[in-house]
Amino acid sequence: MSTVEQELPNPLVEGLERLPVDPTTLVIFGATGDLARRKLLPALYNLAHEGALPEHFRLIGVARREKAHEDYRAECEQAIHQFSRRAVDADVLKGLLEHVKYVPGTFDDEHVYDELRKVLEQFEKHAGERLNRLFYLSTAPTFFPVIVQALGRMGLAEHEGSAVRVIIEKPFGTSLAQAKELNRCVLAVFSEPQVFRIDHYLGKETVQNMMAFRFANGMFEPLWNRNYIDQVQITAAEDIGIGSRAGYYDQAGALRDLIQNHMLQLLCHVAMEPPVRFSAEEVRNEKVKVLCAIAKPIAQEIDRIAVRAQYSSGHSGGEDVAGYLHEEGVRENSSTETFAALRLEVDNWRWAGVPFYLRAGKRLARKVTEIAVTLKPVPHLAFSQDGSLGVRPNQLILTLQPNEGVTLQLGAKIPGTRMVIRPVNMEFLYGTSFLSQSPEAYERLITDAMRGDPTLFTRNDEVEAQWRICDPIVKAWEQTPGPLEQYEAGSQGPRQAQRILRADHHWRAI
Amino acid sequence: MSAVRDSVWSEQDTTPDAIEGALRELLAERHAEHGGFAPARVLNMVAFVERQYSGEIANRLRGVGRYHASRLVVLSYHPSQRSLDARVTVASEGDPQPGELALLRETVVVQVGAQHLNDLLTIVDPLLVSDMPTLMWWPHGHPQTLEALISLAQAVLLDSIDEPAAGAAIDRACELSRELYVVDLAWLRSTPWRERIAATFDPVPMRAELGQITSVTVTHHPASAVPALLLLGWLSSRLAWQAMPLAGDGALHGSASGPRGEIALRLRPAPALQVPGLQGLEIQTASGRLVRLDRGRGGLCAHRRDPDGRTHTWTVLGASRGEAGILGEGIRQALLRDPTYIPALTAARAMLPTDRPRQPKGAAQ
Numbered sequence: 108m109s110t111v112e113q114e115l116p117n118p119l120v121e122g123l124e125r126l127p128v129d130p131t132t133l134v135i136f137g138a139t140g141d142l143a144r145r146k147l148l149p150a151l152y153n154l155a156h157e158g159a160l161p162e163h164f165r166l167i168g169v170a171r172r173e174k175a176h177e178d179y180r181a182e183c184e185q186a187i188h189q190f191s192r193r194a195v196d197a198d199v200l201k202g203l204l205e206h207v208k209y210v211p212g213t214f215d216d217e218h219v220y221d222e223l224r225k226v227l228e229q230f231e232k233h234a235g236e237r238l239n240r241l242f243y244l245s246t247a248p249t250f251f252p253v254i255v256q257a258l259g260r261m262g263l264a265e266h267e268g269s270a271v272r273v274i275i276e277k278p279f280g281t282s283l284a285q286a287k288e289l290n291r292c293v294l295a296v297f298s299e300p301q302v303f304r305i306d307h308y309l310g311k312e313t314v315q316n317m318m319a320f321r322f323a324n325g326m327f328e329p330l331w332n333r334n335y336i337d338q339v340q341i342t343a344a345e346d347i348g349i350g351s352r353a354g355y356y357d358q359a360g361a362l363r364d365l366i367q368n369h370m371l372q373l374l375c376h377v378a379m380e381p382p383v384r385f386s387a388e389e390v391r392n393e394k395v396k397v398l399c400a401i402a403k404p405i406a407q408e409i410d411r412i413a414v415r416a417q418y419s420s421g422h423s424g425g426e427d428v429a430g431y432l433h434e435e436g437v438r439e440n441s442s443t444e445t446f447a448a449l450r451l452e453v454d455n456w457r458w459a460g461v462p463f464y465l466r467a468g469k470r471l472a473r474k475v476t477e478i479a480v481t482l483k484p485v486p487h488l489a490f491s492q493d494g495s496l497g498v499r500p501n502q503l504i505l506t507l508q509p510n511e512g513v514t515l516q517l518g519a520k521i522p523g524t525r526m527v528i529r530p531v532n533m534e535f536l537y538g539t540s541f542l543s544q545s546p547e548a549y550e551r552l553i554t555d556a557m558r559g560d561p562t563l564f565t566r567n568d569e570v571e572a573q574w575r576i577c578d579p580i581v582k583a584w585e586q587t588p589g590p591l592e593q594y595e596a597g598s599q600g601p602r603q604a605q606r607i608l609r610a611d612h613h614w615r616a617i
Numbered sequence: 618m619s620a621v622r623d624s625v626w627s628e629q630d631t632t633p634d635a636i637e638g639a640l641r642e643l644l645a646e647r648h649a650e651h652g653g654f655a656p657a658r659v660l661n662m663v664a665f666v667e668r669q670y671s672g673e674i675a676n677r678l679r680g681v682g683r684y685h686a687s688r689l690v691v692l693s694y695h696p697s698q699r700s701l702d703a704r705v706t707v708a709s710e711g712d713p714q715p716g717e718l719a720l721l722r723e724t725v726v727v728q729v730g731a732q733h734l735n736d737l738l739t740i741v742d743p744l745l746v747s748d749m750p751t752l753m754w755w756p757h758g759h760p761q762t763l764e765a766l767i768s769l770a771q772a773v774l775l776d777s778i779d780e781p782a783a784g785a786a787i788d789r790a791c792e793l794s795r796e797l798y799v800v801d802l803a804w805l806r807s808t809p810w811r812e813r814i815a816a817t818f819d820p821v822p823m824r825a826e827l828g829q830i831t832s833v834t835v836t837h838h839p840a841s842a843v844p845a846l847l848l849l850g851w852l853s854s855r856l857a858w859q860a861m862p863l864a865g866d867g868a869l870h871g872s873a874s875g876p877r878g879e880i881a882l883r884l885r886p887a888p889a890l891q892v893p894g895l896q897g898l899e900i901q902t903a904s905g906r907l908v909r910l911d912r913g914r915g916g917l918c919a920h921r922r923d924p925d926g927r928t929h930t931w932t933v934l935g936a937s938r939g940e941a942g943i944l945g946e947g948i949r950q951a952l953l954r955d956p957t958y959i960p961a962l963t964a965a966r967a968m969l970p971t972d973r974p975r976q977p978k979g980a981a982q
Contacts, residue, residue, distance in 0.1 A: 122955045
């Protein structure tokens with residue numbers, strides 16, 4: 108039973124910042140992996156530090172390697188010390204680790220699930236009550252169906268008198284067919300309200316702030332449509348290369364890694380209608396409507412709406428850096444794109460005719476994630492020709508990182524005797540205006556999943572709608588493997604990116 | 618951690634106009650030095666402190682870390698101070714990293730004396746950032762000076778345990794809450810306890826038992842009766858109990874009238890507790906259930922006895938915030954609004970013993 112489904116209200120929760128979370132055992136599959144060490148375990152510690160974990164909280168790590176409970180606890184302790192965002196309180200950490208156990212084995216081995224059941228039952232016996240169960244699939248995607256089916260087969264997908272939920276990490280499929288198959292497999296075992304498909308971007312304060320920006324401020328909404336907006340550019344640029352992630356990245360590429368999930372979510376936040384209320388279903392309904400309003404690309408037009416490229420050697424951060432094909436772990440002659448850009452249109456009453464440009468890439472000039480909304484030019488300029496030279500259409504820029512904020516670009520007169528105009532920035536930076544430190548996305552998302560609140564998770568139809576847009580492009584690119592156009596590391600990206608823009612449009616400088 | 622870098626200006630026998638000018642100049646200098654220096658614009662905070670304790674207050678404020686108000690104006694008072702002397706500090710946590718901001722925080726310390734007290738409004742007003750919430754903190758009394766500045770503020774920070782008598786503290790908070798949002802550190806001391814009670818009774822079978830509570834006992838540091846009363850006041854207001862005056866001297870006892878009967882209420886001082894705040898809480902219900910929470914290392918020790926006699930003991934994890942953490946939380950709360958505080962305060966006032974001396978308005982300090 109989730110707290111959000113209960114009818115009898117709890118009058119004591121009014122005004123509390125930290126809402127109660129039902130007693131829970133969290134089971135992490137892939138418990139010794141990078142994500143668990145760097146993100147999940149530190150997030151759990153920080154929740155414990157703040158008193159935000161349930162009264163009864165237990166953790167079970169499941170992974171392939173044989174090790175004793177004590178050894179796994181020692182690994183957890185080391186990871187928490189290394190990656191926690193706050194100084195570790197020894198008593199809290201000790202209390203957290205006291206309730207950690209480890210189950211070794213391969214994910215297709217039924218003995219693992221037998222052992223898991225025993226530990227789950229021991230925990231409940233010790234707690235003296237039923238504990239909710241939350242399975243976190245932090246493994247390679249190939250194991251998602253294996254684990255889900257095993258949980259179903261072994262009767263672990265339900266538990267009388269308590270809630271059973273599953274968090275599935277990204278990527279949720281690598282094609283539309285795979286995403287559909289994975290949904291079919293998952294929904295054969297769990298019901299949709301039990302399933303939490305994670306896109307950690309949605310847990311970031313910055314993305315949630317976009318909803319506040321659009322729906323808590325009356326001044327922008329009258330302009331937020333095709334009558335006033337000329338184009339929208341969404342950029343996720345990184346200055347780093349692939350680092351040690353070649354194994355994953357060379358299979359995925361920029362389109363699957365960033366555009367299919369995070370960037371389409373950003374597009375949804377820009378283009379969605381105001382939801383009737385901020386419930387999980389209402390918000391997700393509005394996002395799905397946006398995705399459904401984007402036409403599925405047809406094979407013949409993909410060259411006109413999509414660009415891909417790879418970085419070559421160049422300079423980044425004052426150092427010489429290798430090109431993608433020379434990075435360690437990358438396949439020889441790999442045709443995986445490290446840069447992808449798309450032009451999409453949202454065919455509905457509000458947005459018809461407004462291009463949404465999306466681009467994501469590695470080894471670009473700098474790290475920035477932003478949404479730039481360009482308004483249409485003013486209909487008439489009364490200034491002299493010289494004076495009007497600096498007049499540009501207004502731009503509203505929502506920066507998500509590194510400095511979260513809002514910039515409004517306006518035309519202003521240059522001081523002097525002549526009427527000469529140039530663009531200036533009116534800037535608001537979130538970091539200057541709040542005392543609180545943003546919680547890590549995983550802290551928020553784990554808590555929401557334990558509470559059964561799916562608002563910040565992706566629904567089954569949402570993930571399929573995202574794939575419906577990207578799948579034809581993936582297929583077209585797979586059929587024409589390359590070699591790919593190269594762009595110099597540390598640059599603005601490939602020249603060909605200009606190809607998908609309308610004649611009068613330009614990419615914003617990164 | 619990077620070192621704090623300060624830019625400082627000071628002047629004796631100065632004017633508010635000159636102080637404000639110095640603030641603007643220091644900010645402009647830092648911004649010209651590097652575009653990544655940006656002034657934080659969150660909250661004005663005005664503190665009125667006695668000069669001999671100003672070092673202690675500065676230490677307390679240093680401990681709040683990231684919850685530091687973006688502009689802090691300290692009025693350092695000594696009756697014999699003749700001139701208006703001021704020191705302005707614009708501080709940053711190190712230098713901006715490429716692509717990132719380094720926030721600037723401003724502190725203005727103004728030495729004031731008895732002769733300035735009638736002019737405090739015209740001294741302080743020019744030093745505040747317009748259109749930003751202002752929090753007042755008067756840790757050393759002098760209520761008449763607070764009242765002189767009340768028109769500038771949206772919130773006031775109190776610590777009701779500083780008052781020698783709980784009744785006077787609650788009266789004072791009630792008075793102030795008519796004009797300003799009150800952030801009482803005594804209330805914040807009860808937050809983890811309130812969260813845990815809410816969590817304990819959140820599962821559906823337990824919610825029904827909220828209407829069957831028969832007794833509540835709160836143990837507290839001898840000087841922390843106010844957080845204990847506020848905790849009882851909170852339960853009373855949330856569960857629609859009719860609060861009645863408690864009786865006793867030190868330990869208090871009495872009852873409240875709930876929709877389904879009487880609830881016995883007890884407050885017990887715990888002289889062994891070394892830190893301000895609450896020591897423990899015990900709730901019993903008509904079904905025979907008992908829930909107990911006690912302060913412990915690394916969190917609260919929880920104990921539950923079910924109606925069938927089975928018992929369970931566990932630790933509810935959570936790090937102690939310490940006094941600096943509570944003060945920081947108080948500053949942060951000045952930007953929020955807790956709708957349950959005033960009803961809890963009102964109920965706590967109704968529980969005060971009837972034989973206590975009533976405080977005249979505005980004279981609680």
